[in-house]
Amino acid sequence: xxxxxxxxxxxxxxxxxxxxxxxxxxxxxxxxxxxxxxxxxxxxxxxxxxxxxxxxxxxxxxxxxxxxxxxxxxxxxxxxxxxxxxxxxxxxxxxxxxxxxxxxxxxxxxxxxxxxxxxxxxxxxxxxxxxxxxxxxxxxxxxxxxxxxxxxxxxxxxxxxxxxxxxxxxxxxxxxxxxxxxxxxxxxxxxxxxxxxxxxxxxxxxxxxxxxxxxxxxxxxxxxxxxxxxxxxxxxxxxxxxxxxxxxxxxxxxxxxxxxxxxxxxxxxxxxxxxxxxxxxxxxxxxxxxxxxxxxxxxxxxxxxxxxxxxxxxxxxxxxxxxxxxxxxxxxxxxxxxxxxxxxxxxxxxxxxxxxx
Amino acid sequence: xxxxxxxxxxxxxxxxxxxxxxxxxxxxxxxxxxxxxxxxxxxxxxxxxxxxxxxxxxxxxxxxxxxxxxxxxxxxxxxxxxxxxxxxxxxxxxxxxxxxxxxxxxxxxxxxxxxxxxxxxxxxxxxxxxxxxxxxxxxxxxxxxxxxxxxxxxxxxxxxxxxxxxxxxxxxxxxxxxxxxxxxxxxxxxxxxxxxxxxxxxxxxxxxxxxxxxxxxxxxxxxxxxxxxxxxxxxxxxxxxxxxxxxxxxxxxxxxxxxxxxxxxxxxxxxxxxxxxxxxxxxxxxxxxxxxxxxxxxxxxxxxxxxxx
Numbered sequence: 001x002x003x004x005x006x007x008x009x010x011x012x013x014x015x016x017x018x019x020x021x022x023x024x025x026x027x028x029x030x031x032x033x034x035x036x037x038x039x040x041x042x043x044x045x046x047x048x049x050x051x052x053x054x055x056x057x058x059x060x061x062x063x064x065x066x067x068x069x070x071x072x073x074x075x076x077x078x079x080x081x082x083x084x085x086x087x088x089x090x091x092x093x094x095x096x097x098x099x100x101x102x103x104x105x106x107x108x109x110x111x112x113x114x115x116x117x118x119x120x121x122x123x124x125x126x127x128x129x130x131x132x133x134x135x136x137x138x139x140x141x142x143x144x145x146x147x148x149x150x151x152x153x154x155x156x157x158x159x160x161x162x163x164x165x166x167x168x169x170x171x172x173x174x175x176x177x178x179x180x181x182x183x184x185x186x187x188x189x190x191x192x193x194x195x196x197x198x199x200x201x202x203x204x205x206x207x208x209x210x211x212x213x214x215x216x217x218x219x220x221x222x223x224x225x226x227x228x229x230x231x232x233x234x235x236x237x238x239x240x241x242x243x244x245x246x247x248x249x250x251x252x253x254x255x256x257x258x259x260x261x262x263x264x265x266x267x268x269x270x271x272x273x274x275x276x277x278x279x280x281x282x283x284x285x286x287x288x289x290x291x292x293x294x295x296x297x298x299x300x301x302x303x304x305x306x307x308x309x310x311x312x313x314x315x316x317x318x319x320x321x322x323x324x325x326x327x328x329x330x331x332x333x334x335x336x337x338x339x340x341x342x343x344x345x346x347x348x349x350x351x352x353x354x355x356x357x
Numbered sequence: 358x359x360x361x362x363x364x365x366x367x368x369x370x371x372x373x374x375x376x377x378x379x380x381x382x383x384x385x386x387x388x389x390x391x392x393x394x395x396x397x398x399x400x401x402x403x404x405x406x407x408x409x410x411x412x413x414x415x416x417x418x419x420x421x422x423x424x425x426x427x428x429x430x431x432x433x434x435x436x437x438x439x440x441x442x443x444x445x446x447x448x449x450x451x452x453x454x455x456x457x458x459x460x461x462x463x464x465x466x467x468x469x470x471x472x473x474x475x476x477x478x479x480x481x482x483x484x485x486x487x488x489x490x491x492x493x494x495x496x497x498x499x500x501x502x503x504x505x506x507x508x509x510x511x512x513x514x515x516x517x518x519x520x521x522x523x524x525x526x527x528x529x530x531x532x533x534x535x536x537x538x539x540x541x542x543x544x545x546x547x548x549x550x551x552x553x554x555x556x557x558x559x560x561x562x563x564x565x566x567x568x569x570x571x572x573x574x575x576x577x578x579x580x581x582x583x584x585x586x587x588x589x590x591x592x593x594x595x596x597x598x599x600x601x602x603x604x605x606x607x608x609x610x611x612x613x614x615x616x617x618x619x620x621x622x623x624x625x626x627x628x629x630x631x632x633x634x635x636x637x638x639x640x641x642x643x644x645x646x647x648x649x650x651x652x653x654x655x656x657x658x659x660x661x662x663x664x665x666x
Contacts (some may be wrong), residue, residue, distance in 0.1 A: 197569055
């Protein structure tokens with residue numbers, strides 16, 4: 001955080017000089033801009049995107065110059081920021097769902113600029129979309145939870161009942177069931193992406209009701225800390241939060257955007273960029289499990305490694321049948337698996353989740 | 358059915374959820390009883406949370422962190438006091454500005470300290486917390502600030518209702534002209550109340566960053582300052598009623614989580630509104646006598662005072 005803010009200030013003061021030098025020397029650097037919905041902070045969604053930005057700069061040396069604007073509210077404010085960035089950059093990444101329509105609107109006025117929008121579903125000739133298969137990481141987290149839990153009860157603090165969250169909960173339970181057929185998930189909706197106090201209270205509640213592994217689909221580190229304080233295992237989300245739970249945080253499902261950003265910029269520089277929809281998971285390296293806590297036994301760690309490779313190779317599908325919904329209906333028969341479009345619009349819970357969408 | 362362990366967990370969770378609301382609410386209540394409306398609670402809580410966190414990281418001592426948080430909250434309140442009491446700026450506008458200022462300032466202050474994990478207050482006091490049995494663990498989570506939040510409402514009630522100084526504060530809030538004519542230093546008394554409100558709001562913020570969720574993230578108070586403000590009005594400016602309202606709000610929030618975790622079949626969106634509905638319903642019921650409510654509201658609330666008028 002400190003580093004990047006100072007860098008930003010330095011960039012701001014040196015920008016005019018840098019421009020002159022650029023002209024005096026060879027070709028101008030390829031300019032790439034990022035729009036962030038939250039402050040970069042030390043953990044979470046935006047932090048992971050910023051790691052990707054730094055990796056991009058590092059891999060191209062001086063040939064690519066990046067800039068970013070953090071804490072941009074979705075809506076009218078974002079359109080102004082995107083428009084501003086489009087005037088001076090060749091490629092713009094907009095990293096939150098709510099930037100979808102502003103991105104498309106601005107893209108119309110800048111046909112020569114390449115845009116890429118994270119987690120959206122609308123594309124144009126110069127607007128691509130990209131997202132990660134969060135559920136693949138969740139399945140592995142579930143497997144680990146199933147092996148490490150004594151009670152078989154997993155506590156899940158979730159923000160809102162949208163497909164991305166619901167799919168993650170289902171994948172986690174399916175993973176846990178593969179290790180322990182009696183596993184269940186107890187869950188609480190906090191109705192907020194970010195409220196550390198509520199997340200903490202929800203985690204405490206789940207622990208009191210017998211959950212001995214807790215996880216979250218919210219943006220703060222509160223759940224991991226609740227586990228550390230009470231000696232209960234946790235599995236983090238978005239980024240590695242082991243610093244907040246050194247004894248109890250087993251691992252984290254993290255999103256890694258480095259490869260996507262580097263590839264997109266490479267094709268942009270080569271002139272081969274085209275609008276597409278990237279939905280990458282473990283195989284593409286967009287989803288990675290953080291380093292396992294030393295308390296995880298070696299045989300379990302080996303099993304996680306094998307299953308990670310199997311998901312990467314495509315031989316293990318998290319939503320492979322039989323998948324039974326809460327109401328008893330069969331969603332995927334033995335030998336079949338849910339299709340991508342069904343996963344992307346999932347709005348029902350797997351049998352064994354104690355909660356309601 | 359909930360067993361003893363779950364009931365105890367609910368009780369402790371309720372106390373912990375209510376503590377920041379009680380503390381910040383009492384600060385605002387005393388401020389308003391002196392006739393000053395400070396809408397900057399959220400900002401003062403955030404700065405208190407930020408400074409308390411920084412001081413704890415720097416010194417390793419949560420007690421010093423809490424002290425620093427109180428001083429920071431008081432400093433914020435002093436800025437508000439200078440603008441509204443000395444320069445006679447509009448209290449509503451200044452209070453809102455204080456909140457917005459606090460959101461930005463707190464984020465800026467902690468830039469160099471962000472990401473430091475700290476040990477929670479309860480673990481500092483009882484290091485064996487994570488190994489203790491669930492029942493003992495619950496009891497160990499009742500830290501000194503929770504106890505303070507249980508005692509302070511009675512102290513403030515006694516101060517405002519039974520002491521001469523409390524009577525003077527109320528006189529200033531009811532009619533600053535009469536209080537001034539009687540020889541009381543209206544501005545000085547208001548300054549003291551505003552600064553007390555700021556200090557205790559800062560402490561409420563520090564409870565969040567040091568005890569409840571031991572960490573710092575931007576905007577972590579997440580609207581609790583506004584809930585505290587609403588509780589002051591709904592409790593008809595009575596400290597003990599305020600505490601009851603805060604406890605009720607905390608209880609329904611926790612009960613909602615418990616009900617969901619048990620798999621009770623009610624839409625989550627409806628459950629999420631319950632804490633607000635229940636608190637408003639109960640407090641409206643308590644204060645349904647309109648005349649008494651009016652008598653309780655400080656008559657000079659939000660009005661600027663200058664000795665020449």
